[in-house]
Structure formats: C-alpha cells, structure tokens
Amino acid sequence: MLRIIFFLFLSVALHAQPNLFDKKQLRTFFDTSLLNGQAYKWLDYLTNRIGSRLSGSLGAERAVAWTKAELDALGLDRVYLQPVKVPKWVRGAKEFALIETAPGVTFNVPITALGGSVATPSVGLKAFVVEVKGIEELKALGREQIEGKIVFFNRPMQADLISTFQAYSGCVDQRYSGAKEASAYGAVGVIVRSMNLRLDDLPHTGAMSYGDQDVSKRIPAAAISTNAAEKLSKLLKLEPNLKFLFRQQCKTYPDVWSHNVIGEITGSEFPNEIIVVGGHLDSWDLGDGAHDDGAGVVQSMEVLRLFKATGYKPKRTIRVVLFMNEENGLRGGNAYADNALLTGERHIFALESDAGGFTPRGFSFNCSDEEFAQVESWKPLFKPYLIHYFEQGGSGADIRPLKNKYNVLAGLRPDSQRYFDHHHAENDTFDAVNKRELELGAATMTSLIYLFDTYGLAVLSDNTFAR
Amino acid sequence: MLRIIFFLFLSVALHAQPNLFDKKQLRTFFDTSLLNGQAYKWLDYLTNRIGSRLSGSLGAERAVAWTKAELDALGLDRVYLQPVKVPKWVRGAKEFALIETAPGVTFNVPITALGGSVATPSVGLKAFVVEVKGIEELKALGREQIEGKIVFFNRPMQADLISTFQAYSGCVDQRYSGAKEASAYGAVGVIVRSMNLRLDDLPHTGAMSYGDQDVSKRIPAAAISTNAAEKLSKLLKLEPNLKFLFRQQCKTYPDVWSHNVIGEITGSEFPNEIIVVGGHLDSWDLGDGAHDDGAGVVQSMEVLRLFKATGYKPKRTIRVVLFMNEENGLRGGNAYADNALLTGERHIFALESDAGGFTPRGFSFNCSDEEFAQVESWKPLFKPYLIHYFEQGGSGADIRPLKNKYNVLAGLRPDSQRYFDHHHAENDTFDAVNKRELELGAATMTSLIYLFDTYGLAVLSDNTFAR
Numbered sequence: 002m003l004r005i006i007f008f009l010f011l012s013v014a015l016h017a018q019p020n021l022f023d024k025k026q027l028r029t030f031f032d033t034s035l036l037n038g039q040a041y042k043w044l045d046y047l048t049n050r051i052g053s054r055l056s057g058s059l060g061a062e063r064a065v066a067w068t069k070a071e072l073d074a075l076g077l078d079r080v081y082l083q084p085v086k087v088p089k090w091v092r093g094a095k096e097f098a099l100i101e102t103a104p105g106v107t108f109n110v111p112i113t114a115l116g117g118s119v120a121t122p123s124v125g126l127k128a129f130v131v132e133v134k135g136i137e138e139l140k141a142l143g144r145e146q147i148e149g150k151i152v153f154f155n156r157p158m159q160a161d162l163i164s165t166f167q168a169y170s171g172c173v174d175q176r177y178s179g180a181k182e183a184s185a186y187g188a189v190g191v192i193v194r195s196m197n198l199r200l201d202d203l204p205h206t207g208a209m210s211y212g213d214q215d216v217s218k219r220i221p222a223a224a225i226s227t228n229a230a231e232k233l234s235k236l237l238k239l240e241p242n243l244k245f246l247f248r249q250q251c252k253t254y255p256d257v258w259s260h261n262v263i264g265e266i267t268g269s270e271f272p273n274e275i276i277v278v279g280g281h282l283d284s285w286d287l288g289d290g291a292h293d294d295g296a297g298v299v300q301s302m303e304v305l306r307l308f309k310a311t312g313y314k315p316k317r318t319i320r321v322v323l324f325m326n327e328e329n330g331l332r333g334g335n336a337y338a339d340n341a342l343l344t345g346e347r348h349i350f351a352l353e354s355d356a357g358g359f360t361p362r363g364f365s366f367n368c369s370d371e372e373f374a375q376v377e378s379w380k381p382l383f384k385p386y387l388i389h390y391f392e393q394g395g396s397g398a399d400i401r402p403l404k405n406k407y408n409v410l411a412g413l414r415p416d417s418q419r420y421f422d423h424h425h426a427e428n429d430t431f432d433a434v435n436k437r438e439l440e441l442g443a444a445t446m447t448s449l450i451y452l453f454d455t456y457g458l459a460v461l462s463d464n465t466f467a468r
Numbered sequence: 469m470l471r472i473i474f475f476l477f478l479s480v481a482l483h484a485q486p487n488l489f490d491k492k493q494l495r496t497f498f499d500t501s502l503l504n505g506q507a508y509k510w511l512d513y514l515t516n517r518i519g520s521r522l523s524g525s526l527g528a529e530r531a532v533a534w535t536k537a538e539l540d541a542l543g544l545d546r547v548y549l550q551p552v553k554v555p556k557w558v559r560g561a562k563e564f565a566l567i568e569t570a571p572g573v574t575f576n577v578p579i580t581a582l583g584g585s586v587a588t589p590s591v592g593l594k595a596f597v598v599e600v601k602g603i604e605e606l607k608a609l610g611r612e613q614i615e616g617k618i619v620f621f622n623r624p625m626q627a628d629l630i631s632t633f634q635a636y637s638g639c640v641d642q643r644y645s646g647a648k649e650a651s652a653y654g655a656v657g658v659i660v661r662s663m664n665l666r667l668d669d670l671p672h673t674g675a676m677s678y679g680d681q682d683v684s685k686r687i688p689a690a691a692i693s694t695n696a697a698e699k700l701s702k703l704l705k706l707e708p709n710l711k712f713l714f715r716q717q718c719k720t721y722p723d724v725w726s727h728n729v730i731g732e733i734t735g736s737e738f739p740n741e742i743i744v745v746g747g748h749l750d751s752w753d754l755g756d757g758a759h760d761d762g763a764g765v766v767q768s769m770e771v772l773r774l775f776k777a778t779g780y781k782p783k784r785t786i787r788v789v790l791f792m793n794e795e796n797g798l799r800g801g802n803a804y805a806d807n808a809l810l811t812g813e814r815h816i817f818a819l820e821s822d823a824g825g826f827t828p829r830g831f832s833f834n835c836s837d838e839e840f841a842q843v844e845s846w847k848p849l850f851k852p853y854l855i856h857y858f859e860q861g862g863s864g865a866d867i868r869p870l871k872n873k874y875n876v877l878a879g880l881r882p883d884s885q886r887y888f889d890h891h892h893a894e895n896d897t898f899d900a901v902n903k904r905e906l907e908l909g910a911a912t913m914t915s916l917i918y919l920f921d922t923y924g925l926a927v928l929s930d931n932t933f934a935r
Contacts, residue, residue, distance in 0.1 A: 160904070419902050419904075441885070
C-alpha cells in the first residue's frame, strides 16, 4: 500500500498535472492581453515610427535603442545589450527590369535584389533567358544551355500543402543557392520567382548565398513578382529568344557592430534555470517587418510585461531576447548561444515567435518523446483558447543554436495561410497585423512560458545533472 | 462466438469507422480545391461584378440569375429557383451626422442607418443625448431621463471572449431592439455603437426591428463607428448638454418577390435522403458582402463542383441552397423549410457557411449526443488539415428552421478574429478574403458532406422511420 502511494506521489511529482490554479492563471494572461495589451502599440511604434530594420541599418540601431528603453521602463531585474558583429548589405537605388521580346518591344516587370547579391553592371545586365523548375533541371541542361544566359528559377510554392512553411521549404533553395549553382554552368545572372503563393505584383526579397564561391564568379540575383514570373514564362513559350534586362546597385560593406537586446526577470527559486522567449529585431528593408518579425519581438516583450502586469513572480529566470540578424546571417542567435556555452548558463526552455502575428494555433516542440509527453499533458489547458496544435518538430532559427539534450525548444505556430503574402515584401506592414490575433499569440506564449516556469523540465527534475 | 461476431458487425455498421479510402478521398477534395478551385473566381465575380445584394435590390436579382446560370453550367441533375417574398428596405441618400458641443461648434461623425429603420425628418433630427450601456440601463433611467432625447447605446463587444461571435451575441440586442425599447420611454432617436471589436471609422449596419410597435411610435436608428462612439462618449463627459444631429432617408417599400437558388445532384442509392449545403445570397448594401456571405455562397457551390470535378457520385441527394434574405427577414430559410415540410422531403443533414471566408477551424453541430459521437469519430480524418473544432452548438440561421429530431445541422466555424472588422461594413470586400483560406473552407465542407453522404445518420440507419 505504501509502495502504491509512493508511486502515486512520484507519478504526480514527475508529471505534475496542471490544475485549477493553472487554468485561472491562463485566463488572467489572456484577459490582460486582450483587454490591456501593449503588444499592438509597441508594434505600431516599431513599424510606423522606426520602420524596416535590416542588419547594419539605421533602422536596426534605432530598434535596438528603442526596445532597450521600453524594456528598461518595464522595471525588469536586468536589461542589457549583447554585442554582435553583423553583415551590412545595402540595396542602393531601386531595381529596374524589363522583358524585351523584340528590339524596342519591352515590358517592365517588378524585381527586387536578393539579400547578399552583387550588383549588375551600372547599365544593367541583358541576356537571353533559360527557364528551369529548379537546381536539378539546371544541372540536367548543363553548360551548353546555360552559358551566357540569365537563369529563371520558376518552381512555384506547392499550393496543396496545408502548411505554407512546408511549401516555402520546398522552394527556397532556388532563392538561396540558385545564383551559386547557375554560375557554375556559366550563367550571367539569376531571376527567381518570388516565394509567394499568391499571384500579385510584389517581388519578395530574402537571403541568398554564394558560399565560398570566388568573387569573380558571383552573379547578380533578383526576385521577380509571381505575376511577372507567369508572364515571363508565357512570353518565353511564344518567344524563346526574348531578352531580359535588369539593373541593381546593391553592395556588401564590411561587417559592423550591432546588438541583441536582452531583458530578464530573475527567478525567485531557481535563478540559474533560464527560460528564453524571443523573436528577431532585424527585418528586410522592403516593408516594415511587421509580421517578420515585429510581431515576434513585441509578443516576446509582452510575455514579461504580462508577468509584471498580473503580479506573477517566476520561479525561474525569464529572459526576453530580441535577436539581431536572423534574416541574413543568424549572427545574433549564434552569438547568444556561444555566450551561453561560454558562461555555462543553463537554458531549460526557449520559445521563438517568428512565423507571423496571425491567430495562434499552437506550438512545435524540438524535444524528446518523454519531454513531449510532459508538454502534451498541458494541452487541455489551452483548449478554451482554440490552441490545438502541439507537435514535435522545429522551433526557431535564432534559438536553434541553443539546443542540447537537456533542454526543450519550441516555436509558436500561428495560422500560416496569409504569411507568405507579406513575407519579405513591401506589404509586410502594420495594417496586415490584426490586434486580437497578435494579442492572442502573446497570451499563448505567456501561458506556455508560465507552465515551463511552474513545472520545470519534469524529465530532468532532480536539478543535479552537470552541464 | 457467433454472438461476438454479430456484435462486432453491428458495432462496425453502426459506427462505420472512416477508413483509408475516406482519408484518400479527403486528400483529393483538398488538393482539387487548392490547386484547381473555382470558389475564388466565383467570389471575384459575385463581389466585384455584381456587388452588394440587399433583398429586393437589383444586385440581389442579378445574383439570383448569375448563380443559377453558374449552377446550370455545372451539369447538375436539377437547378431551380424557389420563390420567396422578401422585404424591400432602401437606404436612400448617404446619412449625415454631427455632434454639436456648443452652437456652431460641431464634429462630423460617420453613421449608417440600421436596416429596417425609419427615416429622420428630412432636415434631420437634433436632440440631447443620453448614453447607456444597454437596455437594462435604459429601463433604470426611466422616462424622465429619456424623453425627447437620442439614446446612445454604447456597450462595446467584450474583447476578452475568444469567440468574437459570442461577443457579438452579447451586444447585438442594442442594435436589434434598442430603438423599440428606447421609444417606449419617449426617446426620439437611437444611435448604436457599431458591432466591431476594432476602433476605426466605419459604421456597421445590420437588422433592427420595431416588432409590432405602432408606426407612430417608431424612431430612427443608426449605427455610429467605434471611433466616433468613443469620441461621443468622451465629449458627453465634458459637455453633457451637447446635441447630436443625424439625417437619414431610408424607407421600407412593400414586399417583392425574389428567390432561393437551388441545385442538386440526385443520390444514386438513397435519392430521398437529402443533404443540404448552403449560404445566403443576400448581403447588406455597404460593402460587397464578400465575407457575409459571398464566401458561404461560393463555398457551397464549390462543394457540388468538387464532387463533379473529382468524379465522386453521391449516394444521397446533395443539394446546394443559396438562401435569400438572411440579413433582414430570414424569408428564404423559412420558405425552404416550410416547403420541405409540405412536400415531406427528408433532410438528414444540413450545413451552412455563414461565418466568413477565413481559415476553417471546424464545425459546430446541432444534434443529439449519439449523433455527435458519430461525427466525432470522423475528427481524426480532418487533423492533417488542422481542422480541430468539433463541438455541439448552433448551426446557421438559414438552416435552423429545418431542425427536427431526425436530422443533424452544422455550421462551418472559421477563425473569427477578423470577422467583425468587416461585418456589415463597407470594407466587407473581395480583397479581405484570402484565396487559400476560402478554398480550405470549401474543401472542409466538402469533406463533411462526403462523410454524411457515405455513412448517413448511423443513429437512425434503419431507414424505416416515418417522417
């Protein structure tokens, strides 16, 4: 009998079931976020007053200073900047492009230089076009078909996938590696269909890389709007010998210093167990970075503000990290993880919001099956808020470098249907974010952080393992 | 042993578990909707070419003719119009309103007449204002405080409710009955805060009713934008003796004839078991009725088109019904149900989409616990599509009159966060609807209709009960 009671006790201790008190606490977080939230006002300032925040830009530095000041004003236990050296790529004058089907017969099309690309000659680059559906087709065509031409990567995002992020993953190699691969076959430039499921006129930028390719081999790369991609493809069928001309004046400068912005509430019982919540402060330069990732930034700040506003005093150290340079380098995420390793800081959990400010559906967890079982036991607490998605999977680019076998990482998973309509394009602006959706996300994140703070990592709950 | 086998068989027959074939069938519906959908093109036409469709208007009649022609073109077994007599209320010249804090000191504010309201005198109506939070407060104030004044109903939608429809239900009595109630205490007019969770400048119309109130007692009622409601409330605190002036020239004409639009695929095995899917064809006159309920109309049409396009031949009769006059009379829904009763048609299931074209989350079912158990057994089939909400509750206004104890009704439940930003206002337009979200909704509806077609109502599966 005693043995049974002991096992019962052990079971309760290990799986520490959420209770009525947790239920009330979540309700308090949601009520406060929806009735007296700060996230939307913060996002208004970040997008409409500061605007785009590409690493190394004035906007990025203003965002560092302003978010630090806002965190200071919350009365946290510690707010500080963590130096990070970041790349500095500058777009320069607005890009220009046209399709020439015959001498003097031209159609202007909207393009945008890919982040990290080299410029074209100042008069522009003009060449025949070869359309491919991807890197494999490029290889199949070979040097003979490619040399001297502009390669047009036109594999669309797959519309029948329910997760638009999965559709993005299935296409983004064209943007990231297309120029490097095409150059190896003698291409002179690359045009990539925008990573957008919608047919519209906005080109979407994003990171590309030449890897360790010799500077002399690097060719310019730009994204073209989906409507223009459709048009170019149709015109190529009518006139295979059409020419494409584009001009971009982008340039990479030497690295500059910037910062991750960090604020924390020190834990009352286990101050050495750190829980991180964050998003990335940098954005692309075309819109205002409202969904990517202004939303994640203000939601992460809101987690700590909601703890303060509701009088919740965490047992563990809760730290908001606003990472610099997710978009074109991940220097902030790497610097943060390197520092944590150096100083021996013990991170038990990290959560990133970097999938837009849309209605939250749940979380993806990078963790073991045992850890996931613990997390799943909390799922019923979220049902009143229509949060239903608890799955094992990825987390977020900035926190991924923190992963070790003693911690759990997670990513907020909002509704993804509209995300790529705005991603890295000039319509990623404040008006595309809905106040309630943003606030629901902040409350959902706060609730999960609260549960990890309350129950810790049950799977390793003896607090004795060495780092 | 035989007995066990018999019970096993009975159990399988009764609960008819969905299988791998169902799984594939759902995948086919989703793929076809997302890759080769028609709903979005239809919605484009309905909203941008036809536009608003208030009962009795030219737009409504054009919508009847056009949807009938589109259904005809699908090659259904039967397409027809069902006559319905509908009210005809016409807004007239654009409304005008101002707040006068002192003689000559005025602020213009955006208002819109409530549907069914009487006009003001042609020079407008000007009076002192009394602000109340609802009908209870009106009664507490009594005739002395109300007589000769304009009553300003200013109870906002409750932002801490997760379902915005619940927030709407908690407020809409002010709009629907406010004028009738206020008139009983001698009020001369009514201004109602728009049913909108967002603070903006758009007034939202919607139905109101005088019930059987004598014509001489009827007072004009208008909605005011949420920003203007906030402003009026603040100004009233500074200047309780301010006056409000508004002018509207709306008018009710005698009823006119219109139609429900109906199309069906005759069932191959049980043609007398009817399954209905529908939305309402009429809309308010301010926007284009894209979410309310253009989305439901085109999604319902798409259900039958997807059956055709995928070669699925239903066992039961699948009928799309585009109801007329949901917004201000429900005449179409009532006429349809009356006719079903008269002709002895047996409806086993009806599904309505009238909650916007946003990402589908699931369904609400008006049914018994036993029937709900059957429906819940299908839930796992929907998980790949992130459809998680299966709850007992309401269905849709147009199909509710069909309810009897031998059928199940359901309503599509899309994400509700943005719905009331657009509901009954001039921004309920095509651009507010996302193509993928609309298509996911159509596929989700098709999947549920398919399952009811395949398994019928297991609870009453003997097909022998009398109507």
